Amino acid sequence: MNIIVTGCAGFIGSHLLERLLAQPDVRVTGWDLDDRRIIPLLDHPRLTFRQASYTEPAALAWLEQDVAQADWLVHLGAVCQPARYNTEPLLTIHANFLDSVPIVEMASRHGVPLLFTSTSEVYGRTLGSYAPAGQVLAPHQTLLDAATTPMLLGPIQHQRWTYACAKQLTERLIYAHHHDRGLPFAIVRPFNFFGPRMDYLPGLEGEGTPRVLPMFVSAVLRGEPMQLVDGGHARRTITSIHDAIDALMAIIERPQAFLNHFYNIGNPANEVSMRELAEQLRLAFARMTGEARFLDHPIEEVSGGAFYGPGYEDCDRRIMDITQEQARLAWFPQHSLQALLDEVVDYYWARFGDSSRRAATEDVRA
Ligand code: UGA
Numbered sequence: 001m002n003i004i005v006t007g008c009a010g011f012i013g014s015h016l017l018e019r020l021l022a023q024p025d026v027r028v029t030g031w032d033l034d035d036r037r038i039i040p041l042l043d044h045p046r047l048t049f050r051q052a053s054y055t056e057p058a059a060l061a062w063l064e065q066d067v068a069q070a071d072w073l074v075h076l077g078a079v080c081q082p083a084r085y086n087t088e089p090l091l092t093i094h095a096n097f098l099d100s101v102p103i104v105e106m107a108s109r110h111g112v113p114l115l116f117t118s119t120s121e122v123y124g125r126t127l128g129s130y131a132p133a134g135q136v137l138a139p140h141q142t143l144l145d146a147a148t149t150p151m152l153l154g155p156i157q158h159q160r161w162t163y164a165c166a167k168q169l170t171e172r173l174i175y176a177h178h179h180d181r182g183l184p185f186a187i188v189r190p191f192n193f194f195g196p197r198m199d200y201l202p203g204l205e206g207e208g209t210p211r212v213l214p215m216f217v218s219a220v221l222r223g224e225p226m227q228l229v230d231g232g233h234a235r236r237t238i239t240s241i242h243d244a245i246d247a248l249m250a251i252i253e254r255p256q257a258f259l260n261h262f263y264n265i266g267n268p269a270n271e272v273s274m275r276e277l278a279e280q281l282r283l284a285f286a287r288m289t290g291e292a293r294f295l296d297h298p299i300e301e302v303s304g305g306a307f308y309g310p311g312y313e314d315c316d317r318r319i320m321d322i323t324q325e326q327a328r329l330a331w332f333p334q335h336s337l338q339a340l341l342d343e344v345v346d347y348y349w350a351r352f353g354d355s356s357r358r359a360a361t362e363d364v365r366a
Contacts, residue, residue: 067110085163093162120318
């Protein structure tokens, strides 16, 4: 099998690459600008790495030559950082819609199956979030289902939704190509995938505001308070990257069975509020390091406007129905929230534990 992967060195891409190359019959041509996460794989005899942007015309012509020979085009390339959706809306729309248009079109021209990682955010807010306070909610008001749930995004001025809207339009473009020209596709909607190599830890591996778990992990390691946006009431289903990759591999390995469907990929057993996530992370740090100081690591509240700037609005809840995915893919997420957090703490403690200990000792001396 010959597979093209855009964004192959991102968080999802690096884990997918590892698993694809572990299969004896798979060749991968991977595209990315940054190779940091895949350095151990760069010499692999069945990997061709193209360190280039696929947005320039010359590079697109090159990519099309790859795609013409491919059994799959896996399009992961994206900008996925809520802090940038309302502050860099043009970049968000380009990276998540306009730059995908030529990629969808080339898959369609060559009839090559396209696997697109969209986002759980396409659903926006739940129907239940608009119900009067105190009303008992029916399942369809909260459970996100790929076949029936409407997608509820806020007004244009709330630029948080540029990302969801751009991803949704890419999904609609793919579906239109499928309808009009027979493009084979699989659309995956990730529900908060986390694990080793996630995003980057601000202040330790880069600067900026990544997604919530790297924010919290970095804060704990640096001895700063974890910041809970708007009280930490928003709820997410936290999914292990390993379970996520199992689902992607199931689709890639048996395209004849799994094409032309939408997949909610997440673990509903791991639903938590962001406050609970911060509390669980404190326990995981104490458990994995044996250091009781983490049990009362400070948590502080901050408003969405102060944290993200104007135009931020939040998804209230992302709990999904995965019965279709489980039946179709014979896929069952295995990793509990505790197992996921233990793995994350273990991974980052091995890298930054010494500096965390030094900072804690200096604090005590001061
Ligand atoms: C993001 C992307 O926008 C989605 O497209 C993507 O599918 C999703 O991550 C994902 O991980 O799958 P979101 O879950 O809103 O969506 O992003 P996070 O930055 O991880 O925020 C989750 C919640 O934590 C939000 O309520 C946010 O306000 C809160 N948060 C974030 C904090 O309380 N503190 C922080 O330091 C950061």
